[in-house]
Amino acid sequence: MALKEIKEYINYAFAPKELGEVLVAATPKGLCALMFADDRSTAFARLGKIFPGAELSERMTPTMEAALKTVDGDDAKNIPLDLRGTAFQKEVWAALCEIPRGETRTYAQIAARIGRPKACRAVGSAVGANPVSVVVPCHRVVPGSGGVGNYEWGAERKAALLKAEGAALKTAPSKAGAR
DSSP: OOOOOOOOEEEEEEEOOTTOOEEEEEOSSSEEEEEEOSSHHHHHHHHHHHSTTOEEEEOOOHHHHHHHHHHTTOOOTTOOBOOOOOHHHHHHHHHHHTSOTTOOEEHHHHHHHTTOTTOHHHHHHHHHTOSBBTTBOGGGEEOTTSSOOOOTTOHHHHHHHHHHHTOOOOOOOOOTTOO
16 A cells, blocks of 8 residues: 655745745744745745645735734744754754844854854854744844845845844944955
C-alpha cells in the first residue's frame, strides 16, 4: 500500500503598504512569510521556492491581517508563527523577537545573547534568512560600526522602519580620504 503524499496548504496575499507592496503568507499553523514585493512575480516565485510542492491559495486570513499591521507599526504580539529553519536560525530569530521596538542590537550583541560570541557572521546569515520580515524584527539588527547596514529589502526601507519606530542610530564613521 502506497503512502499518500501530504500536501501543504498555504494562503497568501499581496497588500499595498506605505513602504511598498508586501507578500504575506500563512499555513494553518501560523505566519510563514512576509516579504516586500517590489515585483509580484519574483516574490511569488520566492514563496514557491521556500515551500516547494505547497498548494498556494490567494486568500487573506486573520493571522496575515495581523502581520500586515506590523508593517504599519503595530507590535507583533500573539501572531502565531510557522517558521522553517535550522535550530541555529530559530535561536537567532527568537533573540530578534526580544529586541524592543525603537531599539537596535548589533550582530555581535545577538551572537553574545545566544551564547555564541564568535558567531557574528553566522548570526548575520540567520538574520538575512528570516522569512517573516518586520514580524521577526531583523531590521533592528545593525552593524557595530554604525549605520543601518544591509537589508534584504533595501537599506532605505530598513532606515524608514527604524525611523518610524524611533530608533536612534549610530552614524557610520566616514572613510578618511574617500571622495
